[in-house]
Amino acid sequence: MVSFAYPCSIGSSSSVLTAEGDSIDFTVMNISFWPHTNFFETYGFKHGEGSMSANQLSDYTFSESDIILTEDALEGMFHTKTYNRQRCWEAEGKDTTYVSVVGTVKPFKYANDLRPLPTVFIPEKNPNILDYLEDIHIAVRIKDGVSMERFMNDFKPWMLREMRAGNLYARDLQSYDDLIADSEFSSAISLYRRNLSVAMFFLINLCLGVIGTFWLQTRTRREEIGVMLSYGATPYNIRRLLLGEGVVLTTIATFVGCIIYMQYGLSEGLHEVSSYIKVITQPCWIDNFGQHFLIVSFIIYLILLLVVLTGIYIPAHRISNIAPTEALRDE
Structure with a gap:
């Protein structure tokens, strides 16, 4: 490795590029690599639209002004994902340096807790190995x-x-x-891990509690279901009725809960990432409060619906298939 910045490394580096003929700066992550070392195959990069393959990118004979971009970086600067020998420029003091895009790769996640970041891959034709003597890393790709x-x-x-x-x-x-x-x-602080553990503990227990509550409530309606069976109701109709009641209760409860939760969300706002990540990250639905709230609320609704219907269906399936006389025996 010829740099401290590589996929999933703790280190990071960035620079500012501008599309040829444009004046809007675009911030990208930097990853340096050594050509002819199977870099792109080792890390599993996939070539972008119109670009040469990963092994061709690794073996390409680069000049001093050649770079490779991820498709999201290409789209951010040139408003297209298709590689077509585009050029960029960057300012170095009072000088302007032009670089040529010789290929693209698909977007990737620099770290598992980050969304894909626009990245430029910079070939190091003659890296100074003495700069990395204290912390040299060698990546080996096994068969x-x-x-x-x-x-x-x-x-x-x-x-x-x-x-x-x-x-x-x-x-x-x-x-x-x-x-x-x-x-x-190392990037997850102890407070985050503690809060995550507590949240998972309460989530599991809450789900079990809800399942148990609806399970018990459904079983106590044994005599009622026996009467329905004696009047000609089919097991399918009974299960559909009980599940429908569960859906209605879950929908009302979720709606009320989301209104209460929205007040907390409006007061606290969305999580703010570091200014560095904020600058380099492309807009996404999670940055929009309305979309974020609606999607997360819908996921919560689906989870609650699954939990409630599980607590209803299993006992409902059992008691809807017994004989009416058995259901009414204690009546």
């Missing part, structure tokens, strides 16, 4: 079908023994999944 655990178990002893050159030596081996987990753990 398809090879067990990660077995590879690491076999490779690490060989690595410690053979990967040495003068005062340089390989000191540690870590899977990429573990690297991502460490990065996410």
Whole structure:
């Protein structure tokens, strides 16, 4: 790796580019890479519309002014996702440097807790390895079908023994999944993890409580269902009636709850990300309070509906299939 910024790394870098013939600045993430090292195949990037393939991008002979963009960066600057040999420029002090887009890749998530960010890939033709002596990283792509655990178990002893050159030596081996987990753990503060644990605890118990309440309430209507069966109601009609009541109750409760919750949302507003991420991130529905509130409320409604109908259907299915005399025995 020739930079501290790469997919799922803790570090990050950014720059400002402008489309040729335009004057509107566009902020993008920077990722430097070393050509002819299978960079794009190793990380699983997919080529964009009209662009050469990932392995061709890795093996391309880049000039000093060549770059690769993600499709969302290309769209942000040129208002199209189709690669067509576009050019950009950037200001360096009083100088203006033009760069050529030689290919595009599909948008990707720089980290699992971020939405896709517009990114520029900068080829480093002659990187100075001395700049990274204190923290050099080497990414190894294993063959398809090879067990990660077995590879690491076999490779690490060989690595410690053979990967040495003068005062340089390989000191540690870590899977990429573990690297991502460490990065996410370091970025998630203890308060967030504690609140998430508490929220999950209450959510599970609340769902179980609602299921249990409707389960018990439905079972207590055994005699009522027996009367309905004795008057000719079919099990299907009984289940439909009970489930319909559950849908009506859930809809009313969700509507009232959402009105109350909306007052809290209006007073608190949406979560504000860091100013750096805010500048570089493209607009999305989660940034719009109305869309955000409606979509989240609808998801909550579906979850509540699933929980309530589960608590109703199972006992309703059982008691709607018994004989009327059995249902009315204790009446």
